[in-house]
Amino acid sequence: xxxxxRVSKRYAExxxxxxxxxxxxxxxxxxxxxxxxxxxxxxxxxxxxxxERPTRGRVSVxxxxxxxxxxxxxxxxxxxxxxxxxxxxxxxxxxVFDNVALPLLIAGYDHREVGRRVRASLDKxxxxxxxxxxxxxxxxxxxxRVGIARAVVGRxxxxxxxxxxxxxxxxxxxxxMALFEAFNQVGVTVLIASHDLALISRLHHRILxxxxxxxxxxxxx
Amino acid sequence: xxxxxNNRREGAVQSTTSFSDRYKSWLQHHRLxxxxxxxxxxxxxxxxxxxxxxxxxxLALPVGLSVALDNAREVSSRLDSTARLSLFMxxxxxxxxxxxxxxxxxxxxDIADVVFLSRDDALTEFSQLSGFSDVLDSxxxxxxxxxxxVEPASTDADDIAVLQAQxxxxxxxxxAVLDMAWxxxxxxxxxxxxxxxxxxxxxxxxxxxxxxxxxxxxxxxNRRDEIVITKLIGASNGFVRRPFLYTGLWxxxxxxxxxxxxxxxxxxxxDGPVQALASSYGSDFQLGGLxxxxxxxxxxxxxxxxxxxxxxAVSRHLGDIEPR
Numbered sequence: 340x341x342x343x344x345r346v347s348k349r350y351a352e353x354x355x356x357x358x359x360x361x362x363x364x365x366x367x368x369x370x371x372x373x374x375x376x377x378x379x380x381x382x383x384x385x386x387x388x389x390x391e392r393p394t395r396g397r398v399s400v401x402x403x404x405x406x407x408x409x410x411x412x413x414x415x416x417x418x419x420x421x422x423x424x425x426x427x428x429x430x431x432x433x434x435v436f437d438n439v440a441l442p443l444l445i446a447g448y449d450h451r452e453v454g455r456r457v458r459a460s461l462d463k464x465x466x467x468x469x470x471x472x473x474x475x476x477x478x479x480x481x482x483x484r485v486g487i488a489r490a491v492v493g494r495x496x497x498x499x500x501x502x503x504x505x506x507x508x509x510x511x512x513x514x515x516m517a518l519f520e521a522f523n524q525v526g527v528t529v530l531i532a533s534h535d536l537a538l539i540s541r542l543h544h545r546i547l548x549x550x551x552x553x554x555x556x557x558x559x560x
Numbered sequence: 561x562x563x564x565x566n567n568r569r570e571g572a573v574q575s576t577t578s579f580s581d582r583y584k585s586w587l588q589h590h591r592l593x594x595x596x597x598x599x600x601x602x603x604x605x606x607x608x609x610x611x612x613x614x615x616x617x618x619l620a621l622p623v624g625l626s627v628a629l630d631n632a633r634e635v636s637s638r639l640d641s642t643a644r645l646s647l648f649m650x651x652x653x654x655x656x657x658x659x660x661x662x663x664x665x666x667x668x669x670d671i672a673d674v675v676f677l678s679r680d681d682a683l684t685e686f687s688q689l690s691g692f693s694d695v696l697d698s699x700x701x702x703x704x705x706x707x708x709x710v711e712p713a714s715t716d717a718d719d720i721a722v723l724q725a726q727x728x729x730x731x732x733x734x735x736a737v738l739d740m741a742w743x744x745x746x747x748x749x750x751x752x753x754x755x756x757x758x759x760x761x762x763x764x765x766x767x768x769x770x771x772x773x774x775x776x777x778x779x780x781x782n783r784r785d786e787i788v789i790t791k792l793i794g795a796s797n798g799f800v801r802r803p804f805l806y807t808g809l810w811x812x813x814x815x816x817x818x819x820x821x822x823x824x825x826x827x828x829x830x831d832g833p834v835q836a837l838a839s840s841y842g843s844d845f846q847l848g849g850l851x852x853x854x855x856x857x858x859x860x861x862x863x864x865x866x867x868x869x870x871x872x873a874v875s876r877h878l879g880d881i882e883p884r
Contacts, residue, residue: 388792388883390792390882390883390884408648414791414795414796414797414799415794416793416794417791417792417793417794418793418794419794420791420794421845422793428785428792430785430786430789432786441789441790442793442794444589445793445794445795445796445799446585446794447581447582447584447585447586447588447589448585449584449585449588450579469785489793505752540720
């Protein structure tokens with residue numbers, strides 16, 4: 340589903356974020372990406388999102404070579420990927436429902452369908468009762484679940500999460516991970532960047548380890 | 561390989577919506593953007609009112625001045641614009657000689673009309689109109705000459721000049737004066753004013769576009785985080801642009817309404833004095849306003865300027881905001 344072929348990324352200031360990374364993530368897989376901060380986790384995610392282009396090598400998503408996806412088609416590419424951010428990235432000027440509905444609005448769904456899907460999505464993360472609440476009134480864990488509901492509401496085939504449990508206590512973190520596992524069960528390919536080794540090693544999924552831009556564990560396939 | 565091809569087909573089905581669905585959602589997003597932008601504009605009544613006033617005043621100035629000029633032109637077109645020669649008779653010419661000379665002039669083909677005004681009639685008329693009757697009464701003798709007003713048959717400036725030279729040459733005539741020069745000056749002055757108003761208008765329109773552009777730029781800056789998030793979720797540039805274009809439209813339309821109101825208020829304000837002035841000249845002149853159609857045009861035009869300003873800001877600043 341996601342394929343890196345000898346991908347290198349050097350930033351303008353000369354810093355090598357990724358070096359010759361080759362990895363394949365299969366459809367329906369759930370994979371953790373770990374490593375110290377600055378090891379290249381975020382860069383790898385950003386390449387998948389087309390927030391960056393690789394300096395060398397090839398990235399493919401769902402069989403599409405991303406170097407062939409021009410600027411104008413980047414939005415359509417991003418609509419096929421659900422993303423969860425560490426700091427939630429919710430819009431604080433509108434209620435939970437509108438936050439979750441945003442991807443559907445962008446994709447152009449009919450408003451009845453939007454209501455149905457948003458409620459289904461909020462139900463899955465256990466926040467159906469909070470649909471009219473403003474995000475600022477929610478706890479950190481709840482805000483992160485709103486972020487997850489927003490990421491999955493468009494039923495993407497790929498779900499990316501960058502440190503989704505970064506600011507949460509262990510019990511909440513485990514809950515969030517269980518949610519990702521549930522989505523993986525129904526056929527979503529999940530890639531989670533996390534440095535919480537204790538948590539992810541308990542979950543028995545494939546773990547990719549990055550060190551100074553190179554894959555040092557879990558590569559191949 | 562076949563399974564991958566299969567996946568891709570599923571993916572295509574999943575992410576493709578039919579054309580009519582897309583059209584409907586496009587319309588729906590336009591409605592949402594328009595309503596959302598309007599509610600944002602109304603939610604900040606004070607700053608929105610300031611923007612509306614700035615735009616309104618900038619539009620009202622050239623529009624109001626050109627309405628004033630239209631009225632002035634209306635007045636000047638009512639003035640008798642036919643050229644007329646005033647022949648001032650030599651001092652020694654008697655009233656009888658002057659009247660005979662006037663009759664002779666009336667016979668000529670190149671003269672349409674002749675009015676003879678004896679020095680006594682002229683004095684009476686002058687003392688009535690000028691209010692200097694006391695001063696004039698105290699004079700020993702009448703300082704005014706006999707006057708013959710001549711309306712040439714031709715309106716051509718060269719023909720009139722020839723006629724002027726001919727009568728000037730006659731011994732009875734002290735001076736032949738062409739009365740049209742002041743009217744020509746008035747017309748040139750009005751043309752100059754029109755040009756000045758046009759130049760002022762062009763500058764102010766540019767100002768309006770820049771002011772609105774700057775207002776929209778600030779709105780974009782204020783919503784930078786939101787733009788980044790929506791772009792990350794897959795919003796197209798058009799989707800991100802739409803609410804800001806509508807914001808510009810609402811500012812422009814509001815400014816146009818204010819401008820139309822300001823012009824109407826200004827006309828109402830000066831209407832009384834203008835009526836009094838017109839009636840003192842015995843004229844039934846009515847001050848012309850913008851009218852409903854031109855007021856609507858002004859609002860529409862304000863909207864266009866707002867869109868132009870928003871487009872300027874959006875095309876310059878929205879592209880810079882990319883997820884980092």
